[in-house]
Amino acid sequence: MVTWKEFAAAEPDLADVGRSLLFQFKVGLAFFATVRRDGAPRLHPVCPVLSNDRLCVLVTPTSPKRADLLRDGRYALQSFPQPKPGSDEFYIAGEARLVDDPAARGSILRDAKHMADASEIAFELSIDRVMHTRWEHVLTPQMRSVHRKWRAPVVPREPR
Secondary structure: OEOHHHHHHHOHHHHHHHHHHHOOEOEOOEEEEEEOOOOOEEEEEEOOEEEOOEEEEEEOOOOHHHHHHHHOOEEEEEEOOOOOOOOOEEEEEEEEEEOOOHHHHHHHHHHOOOOOOOOOEEEEEEEEEEEEEEEEOOOOOOOEEEEEEEEOOOOOOOOO
8 A cells, every 4th residue: 555645656647637536626525435343334425635745534533434444444535526427536445544643633634625623533545546437428328437547566575
């Protein structure tokens, strides 16, 4: 898994597309899926934050998402659809990690474009895979999706 900065360095054009789709409404808006205790998916809207080249989310202390991420950090993030047929889509999946450094947390709160509250808990989103979906021949019988995918390089683990 990689940080947003590492992803953007590896695939700058794809990162630019992702940034424009995640922040198309000025405030970051996306659907955020986490894994419930029983293994079922949980889906909520969130306002992603780019802070110091890190992709993050802020979660209220009482949100079920908080418990999900602390127990099992796996997530999926999907950009909000544009208000027109055949909108591009941007998807990221990976693992969320709690940001407990006060300075980093302060930067995330400061960089948030939504009305973030100081009680919110910050999670950095490490990236495993990305997909940009573009639609061709919109609203015709030939309509089809075209996917551009990227996967973080696998780093071999040292033997124990």
